[in-house]
Amino acid sequence: xxxxxxxxxxxxxxxxxxxxxxxxxxxxxxxxxxxxxxxxxxxxxxxxxxxxxxxxxxxxxxxxxxxxxxxxxxxxxxxxxxxxxxxxxxxxxxxxxxxxxxxxxxxxxxxxxxxxxxxxxxxxxxxxxxxxxxxxxxxxxxxxxxxxxxxxxxxxxxxxxxxxxxxxxxxxxxxxxxxxxxxxxxxxxxxxxxxxxxxxxxxxxxxxxxxxxxxxxxxxx
Amino acid sequence: xxxxxxxxxxxxxxxxxxxxxxxxxxxxxxxxxxxxxxxxxxxxxxxxxxxxxxxxxxxxxxxxxxxxxxxxxxxxxxxxxxxxxxxxxxxxxxxxxxxxxxxxxxxxxxxxxxxxxxxxxxxxxxxxxxxxxxxxxxxxxxxxxxxxxxxxxxxxxxxxxxxxxxxxxxxxxxxxxxxxxxxxxxxxxxxxxxxxxxxxxxxxxxxxxxxxxxxxxxxx
Numbered sequence: 001x002x003x004x005x006x007x008x009x010x011x012x013x014x015x016x017x018x019x020x021x022x023x024x025x026x027x028x029x030x031x032x033x034x035x036x037x038x039x040x041x042x043x044x045x046x047x048x049x050x051x052x053x054x055x056x057x058x059x060x061x062x063x064x065x066x067x068x069x070x071x072x073x074x075x076x077x078x079x080x081x082x083x084x085x086x087x088x089x090x091x092x093x094x095x096x097x098x099x100x101x102x103x104x105x106x107x108x109x110x111x112x113x114x115x116x117x118x119x120x121x122x123x124x125x126x127x128x129x130x131x132x133x134x135x136x137x138x139x140x141x142x143x144x145x146x147x148x149x150x151x152x153x154x155x156x157x158x159x160x161x162x163x164x165x166x167x168x169x170x171x172x173x174x175x176x177x178x179x180x181x182x183x184x185x186x187x188x189x190x191x192x193x194x195x196x197x198x199x200x201x202x203x204x205x206x207x208x209x210x211x212x213x214x215x216x217x218x219x220x221x
Numbered sequence: 222x223x224x225x226x227x228x229x230x231x232x233x234x235x236x237x238x239x240x241x242x243x244x245x246x247x248x249x250x251x252x253x254x255x256x257x258x259x260x261x262x263x264x265x266x267x268x269x270x271x272x273x274x275x276x277x278x279x280x281x282x283x284x285x286x287x288x289x290x291x292x293x294x295x296x297x298x299x300x301x302x303x304x305x306x307x308x309x310x311x312x313x314x315x316x317x318x319x320x321x322x323x324x325x326x327x328x329x330x331x332x333x334x335x336x337x338x339x340x341x342x343x344x345x346x347x348x349x350x351x352x353x354x355x356x357x358x359x360x361x362x363x364x365x366x367x368x369x370x371x372x373x374x375x376x377x378x379x380x381x382x383x384x385x386x387x388x389x390x391x392x393x394x395x396x397x398x399x400x401x402x403x404x405x406x407x408x409x410x411x412x413x414x415x416x417x418x419x420x421x422x423x424x425x426x427x428x429x430x431x432x433x434x435x436x437x438x439x440x441x
Contacts, residue, residue: 064437119388127385130375140374143434147367148389150430151423155392158419162399 008204014197018044021190027183038096040190044198045089046114051199052082052206053121056150074137075145076128077209079121081202086118105119107160116155120148224315227308231316238295245295249288253332254354256280261339270405273336273343278398281332282361282390288328289321289365290382293373305440314366314435318428320361331353349404349413353397356420360393363427370438393423 002009022040056078063071092106093111105111127144131137183191239246260276268276293301304313333354337344344350368386372378400416 064434116388116391123384123388127375127381129373130377130381132376136374139437140371143437144371144385146373147430147434150426151389151392153362154423154426158392158396161415161419205382 007200011197011200011204014193015201018190018194018197022194025190026186028187035096035099036187038092039187040194042089042092042096043191044194045085045092047195048085048198048202049089049114049117050084052078052085052202053117053149053152055206056082056145060145060149063138063142064146067135069134069138072142073210073213074206075142076214077206079124079145080209081206083118083121083125084205085198085202086114086121090114090118100165109162113152113156113159117152120152124148223308224312227312228316228319229435231308231312232320235316235320242295245291249284250331252287253284254335255282256283257332257335257339260295264340268340269341271402273340274398274402274405276340277332277336278357278394278401280336281329281357282387282394284332285298285325285361286383286386288324289362289369290372290379292317292321292366292369294369301439310436311367311432312437313439314370317366317370318363318431321366322359325358325362326355329358339432345406346404346408346410349410350397350401353401353404353420355395356417356424357397357401359419360397360424360427361390363431364390364393364433365425367427367431367435370435372383376402376439393420393427396423397422 018040022037027034027036056075059071059075059078062068063075063170093114097111098104099105124141124144128141131140257280260280264272264276365382365386368382368389372381372385375381396416396419400413400420403413
């Protein structure tokens with residue numbers, strides 16, 4: 001039993017650690033004061049979103065290889081979980097931005113990349129609901145998913161270049177205490193476990209959603 | 222060589238079809254003129270180079286979506302079945318992309334002419350601007366052809382075309398705006414070479430994806 005479920009337990013423990021010790025761990029003195037602790041939660045949402053969308057992309061590719069319905073189910077459920085993380089990421093980010101930048105929404109490449117990602121996958125869901133036939137829906141949406149994911153990645157990669165400076169601690173010479181590689185050692189002890197915890201939690205939610213979707217289909221049939 | 226022969230035939234077919242249903246083409250042209258005219262009337266006073274640039278590309282995007290959305294729904298489905306038996310999916314998608322590229326070139330040149338007529342010509346570096354137009358036409362035609370193919374498989378084709386394509390076309394559109402924006406404000410090419418390379422990469426990626434993915438779309 002433990003052999004199968006250890007990662008769920010691990011996810012629970014890591015997140016329990018993150019939401020308790022995350023408020024207790026000593027953080028460096030910066031302009032953004034205590035709000036820096038949001039790093040453990042807000043960034044986790046993006047890790048979760050990105051992981052889920054990558055999973056969805058991979059399963060769409062696999063669907064086109066063998067047309068197995070199972071792979072399509074994983075692709076759509078991963079998008080659903082990814083969108084949930086995406087919205088949570090936007091909200092936690094808006095709260096944080098309101099404190100640190102003075103407004104909930106600012107023109108920033110990272111924000112725009114995230115917002116476009118959400119729009120792409122909302123469009124994906126609308127595309128799915130407008131195709132009646134189940135096999136056709138799976139095929140068409142897999143094609144869109146692959147096409148959109150690649151272009152979204154390109155978009156996220158070139159955006160900082162187009163926009164110039166980002167308010168987010170970006171790569172390059174911009175040194176900031178919240179960049180992972182410049183992260184304070186004491187914060188690292190929470191940051192990395194929290195990220196793993198969020199990704200595992202996403203996988204857990206995904207697994208449950210897949211199970212529910214299977215049961216629903218069985219009931220319908 | 223077979224692909225080349227198929228392509229020529231399919232391309233000629235597209236052109237003949239367009240000339241036969243001339244009202245479709247005329248409709249898009251009128252759409253273009255009226256949108257430019259609406260913006261011309263909506264903006265009183267002076268227009269900055271930045272506004273000129275954004276308006277130009279937004280109008281071109283809408284015109285492109287309008288012009289290309291019909292690509293796969295113009296002919297009746299039974300005729301598509303016939304094409305499936307005589308040609309390859311790669312030839313179909315390439316011929317549509319090339320045809321839409323020609324269409325986009327014509328539309329973008331016309332858009333430029335009307336824009337220059339109504340809103341004034343603000344281009345300082347024509348070479349750079351034309352480069353952006355050509356790469357933009359290619360990019361828009363290939364992205365939108367692929368989206369048109371996807372949307373044609375679903376119901377409510379037209380609004381789907383817009384919501385599927387707008388977020389996806391953004392990397393292309395924003396790079397284009399950046400390049401053409403600097404063609405409006407400077408004479409130099411420096412700093413734009415990297416962006417042109419990005420445009421080329423996006424174009425190659427999209428065409429490659431279309432080539433690989435279209436075969437999955439065309440048959441039920």
